[in-house]
Amino acid sequence: MNRSAKRRLRTVALAVAVCLSTPVVADEVDLFELSLEQLSEFRLTTMSRKAQRVGDLAAAAYVVTGEEIMRSGVTSIPEALRMVPGIQVARISSNRWAISARGFSERFANKLLVLVDGRSIYTPLFSGVMWESQDLMLEDVERIEVIRGPGAALWGANAVNGVINIVTRSAADTQGTLVSTRAGTEERGAVAVRHGGELKDGGHYRVYGKVQARDASVLAQESEARDGQRDQRIGFRLDRPLSGGAAFTLSGDAYNARSGDEWELPQLAAAPYSYSRRMDQHDTGADLLGRVTWRTDDGAESALQAYLDQARTNFGWLSAARADFDVDFQQRRQFGRNDLIWGLGYHWTSDHFSENRPYVVSPASRTRDTFSAFIHEEFALSPERWRLIVGSKFEHDSYAGFNWQPNLRVLWTPTRSEAAWAAISRSVRSPARPEFQSSLDLFAEEVPGLPLSLPALARLNSVDAADFTAEKAISMEAGFRQSLGNDLSWDVALYLTRYSDVRSERTASVECPADVVLLPSPIPIGSIGGCPAGFLPNYLLVNSYINNAGRFSARGIEVSADWRVSDWWRLQGSWSHQRMSADPQSDALATSEAERYIGSTPRYQLSLRSSMNLAGKRQLDLWLRHVSRLRHGDIPAYTTLDARYAWQVRKGLELSLVGQNLLEDQHQEFKSSLPDMPYYRIERGVYARAEWRW
Template identity: 35%
Template structure:
């Protein structure tokens, strides 16, 4: 069965061509600007206690201490990214122990939290990803095209990774987690920066220039990168080389109680599709061409601080993407999104926030003899309203109750409630519990996909599809048992209903999408950091999960339970960060990931290392080696997946 997601083993659009146009437009304060910590804060020298006090916004849509957030949250800081040697956004996300990041080949990734990371029937489509408040999921299949999601890594302030449902605050598709990527304010990126990176698999170059004019600060940036072909385990080359380019700008200014942000980005790229062909019609494979992608997004944000201590946030963004996937389809998509939030001043024991969201899209898909989306032109609207109240029951006990009603084009109104209880048992120790309902609403691929055949379709859409539902229960602890030790642990149980299946029609000549499968996932995720000495920090994380799916009696999709999940039963990561002196540091990281039954994909161990040297103020030279112990596969079928290679890279960053 054909799937348009690039990280799937069936058809991988492999993207990105060099070149770009500069955008004009605007970003937001809704999630990026509502942070209390000092502007320009560098996390390089923060202690364990200071890291626990980092302000996060993804859990409550308002600033709160990480230690007190009643959810499973891991924060990737700017310094974590620098020390890791990551060169792309998916590589940086590997730092979060509560994510599964699996590379299929080239620039194709499957990324999720708490399971359901793809397989025969379902691409990774239950994780919401935000970049400066702009949602980057595509309504084509409710997932993320990771090959076109890019930012300048040196501009990232932090990445908040919430594993678990976030539907009350963020809407449908925030089922298994939320990734909230926040870039630095233009106030904090003044002066010049240039980056060069060369490796045995490709190269990167980037620049940034920032300045001030009156009350406003601004920056512009540009970057380009490319990667060579990977190889299979046999040594045969995989046709998956890619290159991309992106440019953009950001400006921030304050006037009295108001804060404004403007942000724009443009990208273009191309990458090759690995052979053999992945769509088989009548026993033949089409010839696959190079995928071309391009995009433009503009975001505007305004935040107003009210005199009584509340705030009003307004965000508007426009997002255009075009994806040409020869010989199968070409999609052009325009999205306009408006978000409003009002956070009231605390009154009595209550702290209330409410808001609304309106989203409209124009989708145009040109099909082929291999696949079609019918109708080819479709305009869609999403509307939602939410409210959340944080209630102080006692000085150490808080309850958070919230709900969202969201209307989508396929199933109408969905109700997304949540209830959380947090208890500060003692200074530095917090326990919490939560119960939530989240849904993954149908997308175009669920309802509108047709594959021609005899008679007259092999796949005949899914006119009766419904939302996939998750009821999630969580118990968590976060704290500092010792001054130099922080620790977090979460137990979770996900009860799934109406998971997607492929049902054989009575004619037995075609299939149709339906929702005739249930399932559950039971697991634990934990991580911690230990400051062994002033110069040496150790950190680690572990996830373990048991995932099962069951067909309903009326289903005939015998492969559905196997295909529902594509996830390891466990993963482990250990990281050692050592500062030799004020100018030199060494980081060594070990990842161990369990096998995937589907594929099958064997378990693997990866060893990474990086040495960084600040040659002089404003100039850093680093050498990073990934997969030192050898290449390995991570995702996909035997005939299509690549070995994730051993790479060695030298990077130079200059700033003034």
């Protein structure tokens, strides 16, 4: 621990001491006070777009509660997602993440849809989520609902392998003032302030602000990396009742984040034909969401939601900006024992890219329209026993054309504490514009087999790739969950997914570049890549292109269990195992990409959490995780241990000490290839935290 870190810890300790005299309010409900049977009554909305208890879902569903987030000691949403069985979470660097469900893990995982209160944070710029700019105030998160497996029948394209919905607390549940601070070795420092109040008309509001800084990680060569992060975020939420039992919600956020990174870029001057370039990334953005819910006299429940979202990312020499508008309407009606829900939607996106090598998108600006409709009906085949759920979403995208995404699910509940289910679904992943209107210099390396060594620049061209279409997936799933009294519950899910029309790369041609420098060859040679015979080019250009030739399959099992050992001790465990395979490829570039897809997903993961309420209003939480080896990047298997000790000094004031990655000084978790980044090592860290409310 360096001197500055020690000073930060002393500062937090002093702040805590000063606040011991602060008046506070009542604590939140402790989940230890609820039985597992009561926890199973939690209502989720992500799977069916309606409030439904976990035990009645015909899907692999999991909930991470707000209290579990705080007790785990995590400081970000990506870390909290490690608690979900079957979700692959790997830290690439201090501020970059690779998060996916059931395979295809990469920094921009394109088959996982992520929502915040129903607002998509999946960016069409890069086909994924920029987690480094989604630093929510964790104290405001009520729960994270996770559906592993396809959710496209209700949520549309890109919900191929899963849907994550981060649900924040209502304004009524965040009344009063909250201040939290932390400082440590890797978590350099953070301060979050929130205040909630009541409006004269019976509504409630909250406002918040947050600043934080993270230390840089370490490169594989033991040198300090340049991937630290600093960000600021502000936001508000307003909840107001309307006449006739209707309700209105308005919320908004704005953020400003700066982070460092390094990319390995191609260059032709000399071997090894690449250089490391520092990327000073600057992310800014803002969003505004409004939602109205109401119920008519005939019992129909309706909801209308609209949001605006704009974001800009600047890497210095490369920048990208987007603006989104989305409107969504849904209505639920019950006909006897049957339950029908339908809806309409429209999404508009405008984007702009800078045009600089090695990454060029042309044209630089374009808009995209998506029209959608869905219908789902749940049939009660036998009261309280058998249910059939059938439905589909229909979308027309100005990029991918028309797609339909149906699913069929069956649920059997022999008792209220047992449920078995099975499902078959079709889903699609809509292409991002850079995938068919861009040119990217991938890498440079020596060309084997030539009389003299020559560098070759590999360029991936997708400009005017009119034949590139949406990826498809057919998923078959089955699962069983059971609660054994109030003390033990367990859940198992199995799946098999076959992917077709997956993005793939193919070598097109080798050519003599227009800017080539020709030198007389010291030995007799013929034409190389179309260059004049007898001359040696200083480099060659290898053109490749994107198509939909990839075919993959993934199969796996996910198991989780929750055991209340006693009224003060809780154990939660999960284990997941997955295998991926690909059809044989005839092209070396395509084979390399397929190996990257398969090798970036761990074969198995194991998690065990222990939560203890000790005497004297103290808590001890331990979290052990093991992740198997990744073939891509040759990342070795690793085991980590996190620990948290908390003490409620007085009503509303809590102090805690958290240690992360305690078993090793540092370890690797992932090697990013898009973009190509160096090997980062994640370090052991310790931080202190104080939270008080009044």
